Amino acid sequence: MPRILIVEDEQKIASFVRQGFSQEGFAVDLASDGIDGLHLATTSEYDLIVLDVMLPGRDGWSVLQEVRKHRPDQPVILLTALDAVSHRVKGLTAGADDYLVKPFAFSELLARVRNVLRRAPARAMEMLRLDDLEMDLLRHKASRGGKPLDLAPQEYRLLEFLLRHLGEVLTRTRLAEQVWGMNFDGDSNVVDVAIRRLRRKIDDASERKLIHTLRGVGYVLEARD
Ligand code: CA
Numbered sequence: 510m511p512r513i514l515i516v517e518d519e520q521k522i523a524s525f526v527r528q529g530f531s532q533e534g535f536a537v538d539l540a541s542d543g544i545d546g547l548h549l550a551t552t553s554e555y556d557l558i559v560l561d562v563m564l565p566g567r568d569g570w571s572v573l574q575e576v577r578k579h580r581p582d583q584p585v586i587l588l589t590a591l592d593a594v595s596h597r598v599k600g601l602t603a604g605a606d607d608y609l610v611k612p613f614a615f616s617e618l619l620a621r622v623r624n625v626l627r628r629a630p631a632r633a634m635e636m637l638r639l640d641d642l643e644m645d646l647l648r649h650k651a652s653r654g655g656k657p658l659d660l661a662p663q664e665y666r667l668l669e670f671l672l673r674h675l676g677e678v679l680t681r682t683r684l685a686e687q688v689w690g691m692n693f694d695g696d697s698n699v700v701d702v703a704i705r706r707l708r709r710k711i712d713d714a715s716e717r718k719l720i721h722t723l724r725g726v727g728y729v730l731e732a733r734d
Contacts, residue, residue, distance in 0.1 A: 511556040511626065511635070511647055512536045516546030516572065517588065518564050522611070526559065529615040530622075534649065543567025551579045556629070556647070557622055560605075562589035570603055577604045584625045586618070623648075637672040640732040642711060642719055644672055653711055663688070664707050671720070671730035680727040704728055 513535045517523040523539055530537045538553070540546035544566040550558055558576070562569035569587060576583055587605045606625045609618055626647055637644040644651045651658045651668060660668065667688050671679070681700045685693035693700075704720065712718045721729050 510534060510536050512538070512554065513622070514538045514540065514546070514549055514553070514555045514558045516540045516543065516550075516558065516564065516569070517561040518542055519561070522561075522588075525615060526618065529619065533619060543569065543572045547572045547575055550576045550583070555583070557584045557586065557626060559586050559588060559618070559622070562587055570599070573603050573605060582629070584629045586621055586625060588613075588618075637669065639672060639675060639719060639730065640717060641715075642672075644669060653715060656714075658710050660707075660710065663703055664710070667703050667707055668711070671728070674730070676729065676731045678723055678727055678729050684727070 511534075513530055515523060515526055515530075515537060517526065517539070518541050520541075523541065527537045527539055538549055538555070540549050543564040546558075546560065546564065547567060549555075550572070560569045560572060564572070569589070573585060573587070576585065584606050585604070586607045586609060588609050588611060590611045606628075607621050609621060635646045637646065641654045642651070643653075646669070649665070651660055651665065667684070670684070670688050682693040684700045685691050685697070688703075689699060691699075704722075708720050712720055717732060719730055719732060721731065721733070723729060
């Protein structure tokens with residue numbers, strides 16, 4: 510899950526941006542002034558920082574400068590109400606990766622964030638792999654043998670969970686609890702149905718099957734010879 514820090518003092522903007530990113534599967538931290546923002550930016554790890562320019566305590570320019578001293582490669586997008594060319598130039602030369610003028614649509618910010626993240630070196634933990642099955646958590650994409658997989662949200666979460674627990678026998682109870690967040694009801698076939706769908710997408714076209722059933726117990730994801 511990519512982590513993002515939002516440094517924004519306008520509560521309305523902060524909360525709609527936070528909500529938007531949460532819905533897109535980001536882990537979001539929020540700071541409402543430059544001092545807290547700088548503290549979080551230099552003591553935690555973020556994939557990206559969305560930084561407002563006009564902030565109480567310490568303005569965005571100075572936060573950015575200070576962040577750059579500690580984290581030269583930290584991706585940062587600046588937000589500002591000042592739509593002047595000189596500010597745009599100043600933002601980019603001060604080391605921001607991109608710049609967005611208020612007011613903006615969340616979809617625009619999201620597109621820019623994705624774009625900047627694509628250029629940033631992906632952290633190893635954001636790629637999950639087994640055989641020729643790949644999951645790119647940052648881009649929210651999965652593929653097998655280089656072919657993209659079209660997964661529903663539950664199938665995506667299920668596959669991520671299986672890939673994080675390679676070779677482990679996962680009971681229906683555990684999958685129901687940890688992927689669906691529900692108490693497993695012995696009569697429910699929600700897990701089996703989702704596994705069947707996932708299998709169709711992942712294994713049907715391949716010689717080498719990756720999802721295996723342990724009858725009466727559960728499932729295991731592994732590459733067998
Ligand atoms: Ca502001």
